Amino acid sequence: MSVLTSKHNDPTLVLTTSHINKYIRYMYSKEFDNIIQFRRSNRAFDASIEVPEEVMIKSLERTVLSPNSSNMQLWEFYWIHSNSELEKFVPLCLNQQAAKTAKEMVVFVTRKDKWRSRAKWNYEKIKSTITGEPGKLQKGGLDYYGKVMPLLYSNDGLGIMSTVRRSISFFMGLRKPFFRTGGVANQRIMVHKSCALAAQTFMLSIAAEGFHTCPMEGFDEMRVKRALNLPRGAEINMIISVGKGTEEGIWGPRFRVPNNEVIFKR
Numbered sequence: 341m342s343v344l345t346s347k348h349n350d351p352t353l354v355l356t357t358s359h360i361n362k363y364i365r366y367m368y369s370k371e372f373d374n375i376i377q378f379r380r381s382n383r384a385f386d387a388s389i390e391v392p393e394e395v396m397i398k399s400l401e402r403t404v405l406s407p408n409s410s411n412m413q414l415w416e417f418y419w420i421h422s423n424s425e426l427e428k429f430v431p432l433c434l435n436q437q438a439a440k441t442a443k444e445m446v447v448f449v450t451r452k453d454k455w456r457s458r459a460k461w462n463y464e465k466i467k468s469t470i471t472g473e474p475g476k477l478q479k480g481g482l483d484y485y486g487k488v489m490p491l492l493y494s495n496d497g498l499g500i501m502s503t504v505r506r507s508i509s510f511f512m513g514l515r516k517p518f519f520r521t522g523g524v525a526n527q528r529i530m531v532h533k534s535c536a537l538a539a540q541t542f543m544l545s546i547a548a549e550g551f552h553t554c555p556m557e558g559f560d561e562m563r564v565k566r567a568l569n570l571p572r573g574a575e576i577n578m579i580i581s582v583g584k585g586t587e588e589g590i591w592g593p594r595f596r597v598p599n600n601e602v603i604f605k606r
């Protein structure tokens with residue numbers, strides 16, 4: 341334990357690393373609280389204030405560090421920046437005020453269809469760490485991306501793979517807990533979960549930089565996909581508008597149902 345004493349060498353004024361760590365934890369916690377309280381869905385952004393490019397870049401770079409299922413990163417983030425693109429997205433977001441006044445937007449996209457290349461990417465990453473005989477963890481990793489991911493993500497027009505997955509889950513789950521999966525809906529849920537976590541990282545980062553966001557699911561998915569030239573396998577998770585929020589953009593106090601209706605300790 342390192343000990344710092346005051347410059348007068350007063351032994352009653354000692355600052356231990358434990359004190360310092362407690363203080364740092366307190367500061368982090370307080371700052372995190374500030375960010376959580378600061379983030380509100382703001383639907384009217386100040387027309388005179390631009391969002392600095394570095395705020396967007398930093399936030400997008402933080403976004404890709406979000407937790408995601410099996411590190412498959414089946415997501416894409418389309419930063420809508422130019423005025424002409426922003427204008428194009430206003431009607432696609434059903435003319436919402438949050439879109440009309442947005443200085444920037446980011447479209448959060450799921451890419452379930454990219455599972456093969458992402459599994460291969462992870463496989464190759466693990467392979468590149470192997471020198472000589474692979475260790476147990478490395479072997480497990482290679483099997484995971486080489487065998488488990490294809491089983492989890494592959495599909496065929498007849499639904500055979502879905503039935504195979506459902507059957508495996510059913511039989512393996514008879515005697516002990518087993519991962520329940522099956523059809524395309526399970527796969528879609530999987531990629532949307534990860535993408536929504538990325539969206540939250542982005543919003544908290546923007547809040548930490550002193551700007552505001554509004555997540556939107558009110559949009560025309562078909563037209564948004566067309567505007568971004570996305571293939572059938574891609575889906576829009578949400579669109580987040582960004583800017584410097586105004587008071588008018590906050591529609592009222594924050595209401596939440598009581599904690600005891602949603603938080604359960606067992």
Ligand SMILES: Cc1cc2nc3c(=O)[nH]c(=O)nc-3n(C[C@H](O)[C@H](O)[C@H](O)COP(=O)(O)O)c2cc1C
Nearest residue numbers: 379380381383436438554555556557558559578594
């Ligand atoms: C997935 C999702 C979709 C949303 N879609 C819209 C939307 O289309 N338009 C809108 O004005 N707000 C939208 N919101 C914002 C919510 O209405 C808002 O988060 C909620 O009322 C809680 O308020 P707060 O974000 O200020 O805490 C959406 C939020 C989420 C998480």
